[in-house]
Amino acid sequence: MTATATQLIALALGLAGAVGWGAVATSAAPVRRVSWWGVVALAAVATLAASAMVGLLWARHWEFAADRVLTSAPLSVAALVWFGVSAAQDLRAGRPASTSTRVAAWAGVFAAAAGVFVPFVLGAPLSVWSVAAVLVAVVGATAIAALVLAKTRARRPLGTVAAVAGAVVVIATGLALAADAAPGPLSAAHGHDSGVAQGIPGGGPTVSVMELREGSAREPDVAVTLQAQQSRIHLPSGAELTAWTYGDLGGPALEATVGDLVEVTLENRDIAEGVTVHWHGYPVANGEDGVAGVTQDSVAPGDSFTYRFTATQPGTYWYHTHQKSSVGVVRGLYGTLVVHPAGAERSGVDVTIPLHTFAGRLVIGQTDQRMLRTVAPGTDVRLRLINTDQLTHVVTVTGTPLRVLAIDGTDLSEPGDLDDVTLRIPAGGRYDVGFSMPDTGVRVTDAASRSAAVALVSRAGQDPPEAAAAGPAFDPVAYGRGELPAWAAEPFDVRRTMVLDRLPRVTMDGPAYAYTVDGRVYPHIAPTVVSEGDTVEVTIVNRGLEVHPMHPHGHRVLVLEVDGRAPAAPLWLDSFDVGPGQVWRVALVADNPGIWMDHCHNLEHAALGMVTHLAYRGVVSPFEHGGTPGNDAE
Numbered sequence: 001m002t003a004t005a006t007q008l009i010a011l012a013l014g015l016a017g018a019v020g021w022g023a024v025a026t027s028a029a030p031v032r033r034v035s036w037w038g039v040v041a042l043a044a045v046a047t048l049a050a051s052a053m054v055g056l057l058w059a060r061h062w063e064f065a066a067d068r069v070l071t072s073a074p075l076s077v078a079a080l081v082w083f084g085v086s087a088a089q090d091l092r093a094g095r096p097a098s099t100s101t102r103v104a105a106w107a108g109v110f111a112a113a114a115g116v117f118v119p120f121v122l123g124a125p126l127s128v129w130s131v132a133a134v135l136v137a138v139v140g141a142t143a144i145a146a147l148v149l150a151k152t153r154a155r156r157p158l159g160t161v162a163a164v165a166g167a168v169v170v171i172a173t174g175l176a177l178a179a180d181a182a183p184g185p186l187s188a189a190h191g192h193d194s195g196v197a198q199g200i201p202g203g204g205p206t207v208s209v210m211e212l213r214e215g216s217a218r219e220p221d222v223a224v225t226l227q228a229q230q231s232r233i234h235l236p237s238g239a240e241l242t243a244w245t246y247g248d249l250g251g252p253a254l255e256a257t258v259g260d261l262v263e264v265t266l267e268n269r270d271i272a273e274g275v276t277v278h279w280h281g282y283p284v285a286n287g288e289d290g291v292a293g294v295t296q297d298s299v300a301p302g303d304s305f306t307y308r309f310t311a312t313q314p315g316t317y318w319y320h321t322h323q324k325s326s327v328g329v330v331r332g333l334y335g336t337l338v339v340h341p342a343g344a345e346r347s348g349v350d351v352t353i354p355l356h357t358f359a360g361r362l363v364i365g366q367t368d369q370r371m372l373r374t375v376a377p378g379t380d381v382r383l384r385l386i387n388t389d390q391l392t393h394v395v396t397v398t399g400t401p402l403r404v405l406a407i408d409g410t411d412l413s414e415p416g417d418l419d420d421v422t423l424r425i426p427a428g429g430r431y432d433v434g435f436s437m438p439d440t441g442v443r444v445t446d447a448a449s450r451s452a453a454v455a456l457v458s459r460a461g462q463d464p465p466e467a468a469a470a471g472p473a474f475d476p477v478a479y480g481r482g483e484l485p486a487w488a489a490e491p492f493d494v495r496r497t498m499v500l501d502r503l504p505r506v507t508m509d510g511p512a513y514a515y516t517v518d519g520r521v522y523p524h525i526a527p528t529v530v531s532e533g534d535t536v537e538v539t540i541v542n543r544g545l546e547v548h549p550m551h552p553h554g555h556r557v558l559v560l561e562v563d564g565r566a567p568a569a570p571l572w573l574d575s576f577d578v579g580p581g582q583v584w585r586v587a588l589v590a591d592n593p594g595i596w597m598d599h600c601h602n603l604e605h606a607a608l609g610m611v612t613h614l615a616y617r618g619v620v621s622p623f624e625h626g627g628t629p630g631n632d633a634e
Helices: 003-026 034-060 062-069 072-093 099-122 128-152 158-180 185-189 325-331 603-607
Strands: 222-234 240-245 254-257 261-268 278-280 304-310 315-320 334-340 349-358 361-364 370-374 380-387 393-398 403-407 422-425 430-436 442-446 453-457 494-507 510-517 528-530 535-542 548-552 557-562 576-578 583-589 595-600 611-616 619-621
Touching: 003 034, 003 062, 003 072, 003 099, 034 062, 034 072, 034 099, 062 072, 062 099, 072 099, 072 128, 099 128, 099 494, 128 158, 222 254, 240 325, 254 261, 315 325, 315 380, 315 430, 325 603, 334 349, 334 380, 349 370, 380 393, 380 422, 380 442, 393 430, 422 430, 494 528, 528 535, 576 583, 595 603, 595 619
Parallel strands: 222 261, 254 334, 349 380, 370 453, 494 535, 528 611
Antiparallel strands: 222 240, 261 304, 278 315, 315 334, 349 361, 380 430, 393 422, 393 442, 403 430, 442 453, 494 510, 535 583, 548 576, 548 595, 557 583, 595 611
């Protein structure tokens, strides 16, 4: 049973327990009546079963159950024991349900309600104040119920008890949420006139992100100007898009070779919201990372900003704005970046294919129809599939066995042939697939469209094979062969657990059903604090019901485990889907000083709070969210 299913069952049992104990508490039936004990049995079974579900969640991972283990679960069991002892005494004495028995039933109601309320409002991990607030709420509500029952001697004082107990719960909840919303370490700089720079003091000299830029002053090997502008795009289908672009739809496509110095000048022609360029997955210096409010100010209309970096790592990458990215990327401010190995002979066919959806219409490259290429049989083909969207793309290659050569820019170790598999590419992720061109052609399809596809044919006039039905999902954890680096088996210098969830919180835009990390929203989420050279282990627990494609800036992570499964070969990623109920354990080497975003690349989730940072000691930033430039990374 998955953790998500267990969570939902625990919720249903909690609701059943609350209703059952409520029925017992308000029943006028004598203790000796069989029907009364039937309701008691149902409430008791629901309570015990809910506690068992919490135990199963605990066995899965502590963070799935911590909130209830510390609050509602022991309270529910205590209420059940209290009720059982008191009801047994009533039965032996041959008397109606005593005040003690009825109060115990009300305690069961409040405890069961807490078991529903806590995971969907407070979340995990809980602060000491939150735990105390829940305990005070349940015990206080129970005490009020006892007082009302003792004073009124009524058999059904439901309205009075519910009203007063509800007030206690609301007050306690407010205290708990206030405690959990306390500012985190990175929020001190939010206030343009504070004079305090964002960052984590290191106890010694500090360095600004403005100093962490490309150090080479030589002439660039690759020089490109990107002009951010509003555009009207006419697609091959006849549809017209109102887009924001860097001059071309899905481009310009940038290419470099390892060792090249790349210089990109960004000019904002008319994007009033401002723009930047973030190099997704590429290990640039921190000052070149392009995150508004962290590494630079947003580039306003009429202004420009120049990025420089040395191409140090081959592979498939992309770039996009990181100013209001949940709007700008969706509207088309993205492009591709391919870095070729130095000295490698380029042969065969190499095609870069960004996948992007505009208002429900899939565009592959620059077309919403079939992209046709003629390729001679026997030619080695490399397709670089780039998901520039916010959701997972499901891609099928029909007509040939294939190998997944690289994921997120890193070559895989000993990739084997695959037949009839479905590739699930996370938001922001890249899959390089390779094959030898067959005589009969190849078709590449995406589940997001019936018309957009890539068709490779061996001769003019040939029809590629029809798209095959979706096969089993490719599992990168079980693919390839190889050993993890030695440092991954040694004790880590820094260890952190991040809990992903969806909870009601107050974001920078006001109250929202937000996406949280450790129960908090940006900018109140504590960063992962490191020193240069540290090895870092991060455990990511998804308590929510949605996929979160997590993306750390400036670093790639080595996957250690996914739900307890270790990869068959080293698997380095910078964009990976943490599914509902999943637990990922990943590691990285802190080898790129700076203040780096680490966020969900479903950019709407990020805009609603799911953003934290990897922060190096001694690195500070003069930039801030908001201010005159209107910085807003997500």
